[in-house]
Amino acid sequence: MPEWPEMENYRRLLSPRVSGQKITRVVVNRPKTINEPEDTFQGELLGHRILFVERRGKQLLFHLDDGNRLVLHLMLGGWLAYGTEGPKADSHFQVILGFEDGDNLYFGGLRLGYLHRLSAKTVNEELKNLGPDPFDPRLTPEAFRTRLSARRGKLKPAMTDQRLVSGIGNCYADEICFDAQIHPETPIPSLEAEAADRLYHSMRKVLEEAVEGGGYMDHPLTADDTITGGFDDQCRVYDRKGEPCVRCGTPIEKGETAGRKMFFCPHCQRMG
Numbered sequence: 001m002p003e004w005p006e007m008e009n010y011r012r013l014l015s016p017r018v019s020g021q022k023i024t025r026v027v028v029n030r031p032k033t034i035n036e037p038e039d040t041f042q043g044e045l046l047g048h049r050i051l052f053v054e055r056r057g058k059q060l061l062f063h064l065d066d067g068n069r070l071v072l073h074l075m076l077g078g079w080l081a082y083g084t085e086g087p088k089a090d091s092h093f094q095v096i097l098g099f100e101d102g103d104n105l106y107f108g109g110l111r112l113g114y115l116h117r118l119s120a121k122t123v124n125e126e127l128k129n130l131g132p133d134p135f136d137p138r139l140t141p142e143a144f145r146t147r148l149s150a151r152r153g154k155l156k157p158a159m160t161d162q163r164l165v166s167g168i169g170n171c172y173a174d175e176i177c178f179d180a181q182i183h184p185e186t187p188i189p190s191l192e193a194e195a196a197d198r199l200y201h202s203m204r205k206v207l208e209e210a211v212e213g214g215g216y217m218d219h220p221l222t223a224d225d226t227i228t229g230g231f232d233d234q235c236r237v238y239d240r241k242g243e244p245c246v247r248c249g250t251p252i253e254k255g256e257t258a259g260r261k262m263f264f265c266p267h268c269q270r271m272g
Helices: 004-018 038-045 120-126 141-149 155-159 170-180 193-212 230-234
Strands: 023-028 050-056 059-064 068-073 079-083 093-099 104-108 114-119 253-257 260-264
Touching (some): 155 170
Antiparallel strands (some): 023 093, 059 068, 068 114, 079 104, 093 104
C-alpha cells in the first residue's frame, strides 16, 4: 500500500503538472470508485481548474477552483500515470482526467481505493482523526513521546495507526524500527525516553530518504520518470526475509504482529 513517501513523491511530481490546469475531460470506467452519480461527477468537474495538490497522510487532495476537493486514497494496489497516453489502454483505468494542454491523469488499480469529490468541510470532518504529519513542526520529540506513551500495545501496530502519526504503513514502520534498532513487537510501556527519541529521529530520517529515493512502489508517473520506485532497492529489512542484515549480517526474519507482517533483524533489534 502506498505510504507517506509514495504519496509525497506523487504530490511533488504532480503539483507542477496539474496546478492551474483546467479539466476538459472526465472518464469514469468504474462508478464504484467515485462517490456520486457519474454524470454529476463529470458535470461538476468539467471546466474547473486544479489550484494545487495537498497530501494528508496517505491521501492526496486536489483543490478545485470551486472550493471543493478531489480526495484520492490509493489503498492497496492503486497507482497513477500522467501524459498524453497511459501505459495501458484507457479501459484499464478506473478514472481519467484530461486537461487543456492535452495531458491526462490516469487513476489505476482503484479496486479498493477511491476518488471522491467532497466539500472542504466534509474533507476536514472525514480526516479529523488523522494524526499529525511526521514533519509537522509541532510534532517535536517531546510531543511524539507524549503521543506514543499514551498507547499500551506493541510498537508496530501503533506506528501504523493513522491516529498516532499519519502516513506510515507496513513498510516504513519496519524500516523505521530497524533504523532505530528497536524490535517492532516491543511493548510501548517498556520504551524508555531515549528509545522513543531514536524512533522519532529514525522516522524522519527514513521517510526523507525514502521520498528522495522515490518510494518503494514501482509505478512511474510519466514515461520519463526515473525517480518513482527507486527506494525499493534501498529497503534494509522490508520484504528481505533471509537476506543478511546490512549492519551485522544476521539473516532478516519475517513474522507477524497484530495481523500484520513484519521484517526485522533478530540480532540488531532488541525489545525496548
